[in-house]
Amino acid sequence: MDSSLDVDRRSFLIGGAGAAAAVAVASPGGTALAQDAAPKVKAALPKYADWKDASALIVHSDKTLEMKREEFGNSLITPESKLYIRNNINPPDASVIANRDSWKVEFGGVKYPKSLTVAELKTLGVVTIATVLQCSGNGRKYFQDQVVSTNQKITGTPWTVGAAGCVVWTGVPLKSVVEALGGIADGAKFITGTGGETLPDGLDPLSLIVERSVPLDTLDNVILAWDVNGSPISLAHGGPLRMIVPGYSGVNNVKYIRALVFTPKQTEAKIQKTNYRMHPLDRKATSDDPAVWAMNVRSWITTPLTSAKSGALQITGLAFGGINALAKVEVSTDGGTTWKDASLSGPNLGRFAWRQFTFPAKLAAGAYKVVCRATDSEGKVQPKDTEINGGGYLHNGWQGPGIDLSVT
Amino acid sequence: MDSSLDVDRRSFLIGGAGAAAAVAVASPGGTALAQDAAPKVKAALPKYADWKDASALIVHSDKTLEMKREEFGNSLITPESKLYIRNNINPPDASVIANRDSWKVEFGGVKYPKSLTVAELKTLGVVTIATVLQCSGNGRKYFQDQVVSTNQKITGTPWTVGAAGCVVWTGVPLKSVVEALGGIADGAKFITGTGGETLPDGLDPLSLIVERSVPLDTLDNVILAWDVNGSPISLAHGGPLRMIVPGYSGVNNVKYIRALVFTPKQTEAKIQKTNYRMHPLDRKATSDDPAVWAMNVRSWITTPLTSAKSGALQITGLAFGGINALAKVEVSTDGGTTWKDASLSGPNLGRFAWRQFTFPAKLAAGAYKVVCRATDSEGKVQPKDTEINGGGYLHNGWQGPGIDLSVT
Numbered sequence: 001m002d003s004s005l006d007v008d009r010r011s012f013l014i015g016g017a018g019a020a021a022a023v024a025v026a027s028p029g030g031t032a033l034a035q036d037a038a039p040k041v042k043a044a045l046p047k048y049a050d051w052k053d054a055s056a057l058i059v060h061s062d063k064t065l066e067m068k069r070e071e072f073g074n075s076l077i078t079p080e081s082k083l084y085i086r087n088n089i090n091p092p093d094a095s096v097i098a099n100r101d102s103w104k105v106e107f108g109g110v111k112y113p114k115s116l117t118v119a120e121l122k123t124l125g126v127v128t129i130a131t132v133l134q135c136s137g138n139g140r141k142y143f144q145d146q147v148v149s150t151n152q153k154i155t156g157t158p159w160t161v162g163a164a165g166c167v168v169w170t171g172v173p174l175k176s177v178v179e180a181l182g183g184i185a186d187g188a189k190f191i192t193g194t195g196g197e198t199l200p201d202g203l204d205p206l207s208l209i210v211e212r213s214v215p216l217d218t219l220d221n222v223i224l225a226w227d228v229n230g231s232p233i234s235l236a237h238g239g240p241l242r243m244i245v246p247g248y249s250g251v252n253n254v255k256y257i258r259a260l261v262f263t264p265k266q267t268e269a270k271i272q273k274t275n276y277r278m279h280p281l282d283r284k285a286t287s288d289d290p291a292v293w294a295m296n297v298r299s300w301i302t303t304p305l306t307s308a309k310s311g312a313l314q315i316t317g318l319a320f321g322g323i324n325a326l327a328k329v330e331v332s333t334d335g336g337t338t339w340k341d342a343s344l345s346g347p348n349l350g351r352f353a354w355r356q357f358t359f360p361a362k363l364a365a366g367a368y369k370v371v372c373r374a375t376d377s378e379g380k381v382q383p384k385d386t387e388i389n390g391g392g393y394l395h396n397g398w399q400g401p402g403i404d405l406s407v408t
Numbered sequence: 409m410d411s412s413l414d415v416d417r418r419s420f421l422i423g424g425a426g427a428a429a430a431v432a433v434a435s436p437g438g439t440a441l442a443q444d445a446a447p448k449v450k451a452a453l454p455k456y457a458d459w460k461d462a463s464a465l466i467v468h469s470d471k472t473l474e475m476k477r478e479e480f481g482n483s484l485i486t487p488e489s490k491l492y493i494r495n496n497i498n499p500p501d502a503s504v505i506a507n508r509d510s511w512k513v514e515f516g517g518v519k520y521p522k523s524l525t526v527a528e529l530k531t532l533g534v535v536t537i538a539t540v541l542q543c544s545g546n547g548r549k550y551f552q553d554q555v556v557s558t559n560q561k562i563t564g565t566p567w568t569v570g571a572a573g574c575v576v577w578t579g580v581p582l583k584s585v586v587e588a589l590g591g592i593a594d595g596a597k598f599i600t601g602t603g604g605e606t607l608p609d610g611l612d613p614l615s616l617i618v619e620r621s622v623p624l625d626t627l628d629n630v631i632l633a634w635d636v637n638g639s640p641i642s643l644a645h646g647g648p649l650r651m652i653v654p655g656y657s658g659v660n661n662v663k664y665i666r667a668l669v670f671t672p673k674q675t676e677a678k679i680q681k682t683n684y685r686m687h688p689l690d691r692k693a694t695s696d697d698p699a700v701w702a703m704n705v706r707s708w709i710t711t712p713l714t715s716a717k718s719g720a721l722q723i724t725g726l727a728f729g730g731i732n733a734l735a736k737v738e739v740s741t742d743g744g745t746t747w748k749d750a751s752l753s754g755p756n757l758g759r760f761a762w763r764q765f766t767f768p769a770k771l772a773a774g775a776y777k778v779v780c781r782a783t784d785s786e787g788k789v790q791p792k793d794t795e796i797n798g799g800g801y802l803h804n805g806w807q808g809p810g811i812d813l814s815v816t
Contacts, residue, residue: 230483349755
């Protein structure tokens with residue numbers, strides 16, 4: 001993959017008026033650099049997320065909050081109050097959501113480049129879609145477990161399954177915006193979105209800016225969303241406007257989007273060029289490694305998580321196909337030796353949402369390894385273990401999140 | 409319809425041990441009789457619902473809380489914090505949700521009558537369904553408006569459109585419970601559910617008890633739900649366990665269900681026998697009038713509600729088929745003279761849920777009457793006005809909730 005950036009694009013991002021203005025505003029008292037390492041002690045909710053349900057969350061750091069596994073319960077839609085957070089740098093000041101409709105996005109790489117406010121975007125179209133929002137590193141702990149006996153190391157937040165939720169976004173289809181702006185410029189191959197975070201002075205903006213490029217073939221699905229679960233998106237989750245790329249992992253869903261450009265090449269921002277790449281454990285990533293984009297098929301059990309009474313019980317869980325629709329889910333109560341189909345037991349919110357499943361079992365007293373595996377609409381099945389990559393991205397093995405169930 | 413009750417059923421309900429125990433517990437400081445009339449001044453949230461979002465609600469009385477129309481917004485799922493409340497009598501004491509899994513339901517009219525706890529029910533099956541929960545009287549104000557110029561009167565809470573929500577229930581299919589209890593007894597024609605409210609001493613229990621009978625052909629859809637929107641159902645909405653009859657109006661979805669019996673006849677409880685009947689305005693209801701059961705096709709606009717800027721805009725709203733699936737929605741900006749199809753613009757949560765719709769318009773400055781009308785899967789179309797009935801039930805005319813839009 002070619003990751004060099006055309007000069008025009010580079011100047012638009014870093015030297016342009018919008019970016020300059022953003023850089024000029026000092027971050028109010030926060031450190032801008034993200035530290036992904038999990039502290040060993042339980043921390044309080046960070047200020048920008050202090051309205052969240054603290055009891056539902058594991059605070060790995062002020063930028064990495066995981067939903068506790070037991071909170072999934074029977075949830076079809078994840079409430080914003082429990083939804084995980086993963087920020088790469090500090091969110092912008094809360095003033096950006098004081099007047100949501102006046103937030104501006106600069107559109108480029110179209111026939112008629114233009115800035116549009118949220119109020120203007122709202123006149124162009126409105127749709128509602130459900131998507132699994134999932135951190136690229138969800139399940140990283142299971143990779144770490146796999147290498148713990150060796151001298152190898154996978155750094156990063158040790159998410160188990162809680163860096164994911166299924167939420168409902170409302171916004172304008174990007175396609176409608178493109179139509180209003182005369183269509184896409186020739187040669188565009190990527191949709192490049194720039195986040196509205198405030199960048200600190202004195203550091204190379206490219207090393208910090210949250211700017212992601214996704215392939216142009218996502219265009220039919222991308223929306224620019226102002227509501228989540230029927231309410232205006234919180235600052236913590238990217239309000240006033242977030243680029244939603246259904247089927248793509250969290251980092252591609254750019255928060256506080258302030259620029260969206262159709263580009264011939266991927267951005268040179270570090271978060272795209274060498275971060276979030278699928279690289280081997282024994283070397284650093286390069287821009288030739290595959291980008292972390294589309295999500296893969298995945299599932300996990302939500303109840304029971306530790307123990308159950310002997311006799312009849314219902315094993316329930318969540319499953320999704322990632323970039324594809326979900327086709328089926330199987331459950332095994334003997335650690336993967338034998339499998340039986342589970343029932344999809346809730347509404348189907350569409351290709352990019354997760355689905356609930358139920359599996360009735362009758363278990364005598366004893367110890368069980370309960371695991372589940374999903375298959376997507378293209379026949380891809382979750383592997384027992386996912387091949388390790390250095391960043392610990394896109395885990396989808398069925399063994400890791402298995403349940404050690406004690407039946408008494 | 410024959411509303412006389414067989415003797416066994418009557419003794420089960422009123423003379424049985426469960427009912428006697430419930431009656432013996434005094435209602436803690438509350439009046440038990442419902443007064444449906446709306447107070448003229450804005451009241452505070454009642455204690456059992458004090459966790460609700462007060463800013464989202466119109467408090468008609470301590471038993472009738474309506475969601476403000478502007479709160480629908482882009483909501484696919486209605487949060488419990490904003491969902492309307494309509495209680496016929498005071499809820500039971502909050503102690504009933506202290507240990508949810510131990511709540512008992514007495515099952516009768518089956519081969520092996522038995523009490524089952526919620527914990528036991530949870531082992532029998534689990535499904536999740538989305539339903540429109542709507543008060544039988546939602547839209548009553550529009551009936552009242554129709555008769556205001558005459559000497560006629562329709563009493564009851566003057567709901568506009570806010571006595572409705574779309575929520576996601578999780579529970580056990582009633583069919584699975586019936587299978588576990590050996591099947592339905594011969595001669596059963598109704599499912600009769602009894603609520604767990606505490607009845608005051610000294611009054612005829614039949615005049616107060618919340619007990620509803622619905623036709624047996626609902627069996628395939630009925631669930632006994634413990635979760636709403638992924639969380640345990642609040643006391644205000646019927647926790648620890650509620651009978652959900654998809655496609656049937658609110659009153660049929662019995663809260664705090666403590667008995668469920670398959671009966672040959674409808675209950676003689678007043679709430680079934682003469683209340684919630686479709687009767688003419690000029691006489692009282694009798695048990696021969698049709699019961700308020702299945703909901704009908706309906707829609708309303710959610711944005712804009714009063715004014716808009718001239719030029720392009722998106723008109724959005726909600727529509728559902730009631731007992732049937734929704735087929736289509738039309739919008740008119742000239743008060744119903746000309747109609748055009750709207751787009752269904754959100755996920756399809758199934759037959760009993762509502763759907764979001766979007767209608768792009770281009771309006772010059774002026775005054776507009778914006779209305780919408782839905783058609784269900786059987787071809788039933790919303791009428792301009794619903795034929796008046798004395799109780800003001802099941803309004804579904806498209807004219808009433810129309811929007812007087814000022815475009816500037």
